[in-house]
Amino acid sequence: MIQSMTGYGKSVLQLPSKKISIEIKSLNSKNLDLNTRMPSVYREKELSIRKLIASQLERGKIDFSLYMEITGEETSSQINKTVVKEYIKQLKDVVDGDETELLKMAVRLPDAVTTERDEIDEDEWASIAAAINESIEKIQKYRKDEGKALETDFEDRVQNIGKLLEAVIEMDPERIEGVRARLEKGIADIKEKVDENRFEQELVYYIEKFDITEEKVRLQNHLDYFLKALKSPDSNGKKLGFIGQEMGREINTIGSKSNYAPMQKLVVQMKDELEKIKEQLLNVL
Structure with a gap:
């Protein structure tokens, strides 16, 4: 199941003499970009907090904040x-x-x-650590919920590309026949006698240059693979991005080979759907 890199989690902990508020915010990023903000008394725990967040959230521009408000008579x-x-x-x-x-x-x-510099009370820290874990769980749930919405959008757009590909497949014989007719008309306009066997050989060679059979098959395979990768247990936005690049390569080749306006219109629509997929992939963990 895919997850979004966008998320938010907050926990509030009331201790006998202080209130602790923990916030974790996450946005999309190519790698892990983690910023922490906390009172100096808890700085010795920063490394362990960083390791915990990195292991659980993996990637994204993440801001971790721990706020402390003194509510009792305690003062340093x-x-x-x-x-x-x-x-x-x-x-x-x-x-x-x-x-x-x-x-x-x-x-x-x-x-x-x-x-005086306060020493961390380990029992107090155990409560704070539990609140940090609670915030992480909340942001993970947020990410999963966002991921479900992204997954639905991806499935719709991949299906749209699939339908457009079906239209391309149906149109292809008509396109090839159009290419043949234009060549024959061009030869007829020249009003020269030609070797029929040689002409047929050249025609086959010319049509083969515009053949898109392999591209159609590969594009369909990439569409199927993309949908399969969406259902994998782990969220892998980079892998989906690579598949999206391969889809784009096949769509572009079909467009350059088509040499047929109605088919090129379908290719433009496929490109539009793919661009929207790529934009959303930037948010996938």
């Missing part, structure tokens, strides 16, 4: 009382002023407030 910042008192004492030697105003000035000076 402390006033350095000794330093603040010394600042106030020095300020009094410089200027007379209200104690409150001097305090406002003192706490803005260097080292007046110290910040």
Whole structure:
């Protein structure tokens, strides 16, 4: 089953003294392009988070964000009382002023407030890791749902190309007969006697140059292979892209060999359907 590279997953975790919000966004990209944003206290876990996301989401432009909001009384910042008192004492030697105003000035000076680096609580991190996995599951579900819509669109467009190919096959004898008639008319207009055997040989050679039997067979095989690849257990957008390229090659050859306006119109319609397939393939994982 194919998956889209577009997706979104969010989880919110309420801890005793903080609220953790986790968001994962994904867009299409040729390779894995992963950006992470999180508070410094959790930075030591960044490598393991990256490995987890890379193993689960595989490819795409992915933004991972972990937000922390303190909801309790917990704080890592402390006033350095000794330093603040010394600042106030020095300020009094410089200027007379209200104690409150001097305090406002003192706490803005260097080292007046110290910040202790929190250590990660492993039980707390276990809850956060579970929330991260929940976000990943949500974005995977989003991708699969988008993939179902893409699969339906691909099937419709491949079937449209198949119907146009059937019309080409039905039209081909008429096209060949038209080529033969134009050649015979051209010879008749010259009003010269020609060797009938030689003319027939040249006619066969000329018609063979415009024969599209192999292209019709190969294109049908590529259409069948594309539909089969859509149903594979793994999503492989690159493989589908390669099959799409082969489909385009056969369609282009049919167009260049057709030399017949009604058939070329069908080829243009096939190209239009294929271009829409290629555009959507950019979103497939």
